[in-house]
Amino acid sequence: MTVMPPARHRPAAKRPMWIIVLLCLVCVVLIGAYVYPPRHYSQCYLSASSVCTPFKDWLPSIGRREKTDDEIISAAVIRDILGMPMSTSKNPKIAFMFLTPGSLPFEKLWEKFLQGHEGRYSIYVHASRQKPVHTSSLFVGRDIHSDAVVWGKISMIDAEKRLLANALEDTDNQFFVLLSDSCVPLHSFDYVFNYLMGTNISFIDCFQDPGPHGNGRYSLEMLPEIEERDFRKGAQWFAITRRHALLILADNLYYKKFKLYCKFSMSCDLQPADGRNCIADEHYLPTLFNMVDPGGIANWSVTHVDWSEGKWHPRSYAVADVSYDLLKNITAVDETIHVTSDDKKLVTQKPCLWNGSKSPCYLFARKFYPETLDSLLKIFTSYTSV
Numbered sequence: 001m002t003v004m005p006p007a008r009h010r011p012a013a014k015r016p017m018w019i020i021v022l023l024c025l026v027c028v029v030l031i032g033a034y035v036y037p038p039r040h041y042s043q044c045y046l047s048a049s050s051v052c053t054p055f056k057d058w059l060p061s062i063g064r065r066e067k068t069d070d071e072i073i074s075a076a077v078i079r080d081i082l083g084m085p086m087s088t089s090k091n092p093k094i095a096f097m098f099l100t101p102g103s104l105p106f107e108k109l110w111e112k113f114l115q116g117h118e119g120r121y122s123i124y125v126h127a128s129r130q131k132p133v134h135t136s137s138l139f140v141g142r143d144i145h146s147d148a149v150v151w152g153k154i155s156m157i158d159a160e161k162r163l164l165a166n167a168l169e170d171t172d173n174q175f176f177v178l179l180s181d182s183c184v185p186l187h188s189f190d191y192v193f194n195y196l197m198g199t200n201i202s203f204i205d206c207f208q209d210p211g212p213h214g215n216g217r218y219s220l221e222m223l224p225e226i227e228e229r230d231f232r233k234g235a236q237w238f239a240i241t242r243r244h245a246l247l248i249l250a251d252n253l254y255y256k257k258f259k260l261y262c263k264f265s266m267s268c269d270l271q272p273a274d275g276r277n278c279i280a281d282e283h284y285l286p287t288l289f290n291m292v293d294p295g296g297i298a299n300w301s302v303t304h305v306d307w308s309e310g311k312w313h314p315r316s317y318a319v320a321d322v323s324y325d326l327l328k329n330i331t332a333v334d335e336t337i338h339v340t341s342d343d344k345k346l347v348t349q350k351p352c353l354w355n356g357s358k359s360p361c362y363l364f365a366r367k368f369y370p371e372t373l374d375s376l377l378k379i380f381t382s383y384t385s386v
Contacts, residue, residue, distance in 0.1 A: 071225060074253040078292050081247050092174040092197055095122045095167035099149070099159055100181035101129040105370035107136035112380055113185045114138060120193060122173055124166050126159050152264035156236070156281040157255070164245045177239045182316075182367035183303060184376055186331045188384045192363050195302075199355055202244045205234030205301040206286035206294075207348065211341030217278035221261040225253060232286035237303035239363070244289070244296065251288060258284045300336040300352060304362040307339075316367045322375040327383035333361050 098104055114121055123142040125132060128149035134140050144166045149159045160178060167173050175196045218231045262278035289297045306315040340346040352361035
C-alpha cells in the first residue's frame with residue numbers, strides 16, 4: 001500500500017508593498033500637477049507654448065470648451081461685418097488720420113502732396129495735448145474732439161478708434177490711413193491712391209514674436225478668449241479698408257481684454273511679465289485680425305520705420321540725414337523684415353506682395369524731425385516721381 005506524502009502548504013506570498021506605495025505616490029503627484037500645475041506650465045492647457053514641450057505630452061486631451069455669451073455675440077457681429085456687401089462710392093476717398101500731440105510740422109509737405117486732388121481725400125487731426133496751429137488751409141477745421149494719449153497705454157487705441165469713428169461718418173471714405181506728426185509721404189498722391197484702392201486687403205503689421213517683447217507681454221488673464229498662440233505683435237501705423245474700420249469699432253470683446261490686462265508702466269524695470277509693460281498699440285490690432293480675419297491683412301505696414309538701432313523708439317532722421325538717396329532707398333524696399341526679441345534674434349524676411357506681385361512696401365515714412373521740412377520740400381518732386 002502506497003503511502004502519500006503529506007500535502008505541502010506554501011507560505012502566503014508577501015505583497016510588494018513598496019511598489020504599491022510608489023504607484024500611489026506617483027498617481028498623487030500626477031493628479032496634483034494636473035489640478036494645480038506650476039505657474040510656468042499653467043498655460044499648457046489652452047495654448048501651444050513652447051514651455052509645454054516636456055509637460056504637455058502626458059496631459060489628458062481637453063475637448064472644445066463652451067463659448068461665453070460675449071464670444072458668441074462677438075463672433076456673430078464680426079462674421080456679418082466680414083460677409084456683408086460693402087456699399088460702393090462713386091467718389092472713393094482716402095481718409096488721412098493724423099495722431100499728434102499738437103501741431104503738425106509737415107503740413108506744407110502734405111499740402112504739396114495733396115495739391116490738385118481735392119475730393120479724393122479727407123483729413124482728420126487728433127491732437128492729444130494742445131490745439132494745433134495750422135500752417136496749411138487744408139488742415140484748418142479738420143481737428144476732431146481729442147482726449148489725452150499716453151504712449152504704450154490703451155488711450156492710444158482709444159484715439160485711433162476716435163479717428164476712425166469720425167472718418168467713417170463720410171461714406172465716401174473707403175481707405176483709412178493712420179499717420180503721426182513725424183510721417184512724410186514717399187510717393188505721389190496718384191501712386192498712393194491707386195496702391196490702396198487697387199486692393200481689398202488691409203495693411204496691418206502682424207508677426208509672432210516668442211521673445212520678451214512679444215509673447216513675453218502676454219497675460220494669462222486674457223484666457224479663455226485670447227490664447228498665447230494667437231498673440232501677435234506689429235507696428236501701430238495702419239492703412240485699412242472700410243470693412244475693417246467698422247470691425248475695429250464693433251469689437252468690444254478683445255478690446256476689453258487688452259484694456260484690462262495689457263498694461264504698461266514707465267516706472268517698472270522694463271522686464272515684461274504677465275502683461276506688465278504690454279504696449280497695447282503694438283498688440284491689439286495684430287492679435288485681433290490674426291484671430292478674426294488673418295487672410296484679410298498683408299502682415300506689414302505701408303509706413304516705414306527704422307528699428308535697426310534696437311532701442312525702445314525707432315531711428316529719427318535729422319537734416320543731415322535727409323537726401324534724395326535716403327528717400328529713394330526707402331521707396332525701393334520690396335521685402336519686409338521682422339526680428340524676434342528672444343536670444344535667437346530670428347529674422348523673417350518676406351516679399352511685399354500687392355495683388356500677388358512683388359511691389360514696394362512703403363507709401364509713407366517716419367520719424368522725421370520738424371527741421372527737415374525745408375529739405376524735404378526741395379526734393380519732394382524728384383523723390384516722388386516714378
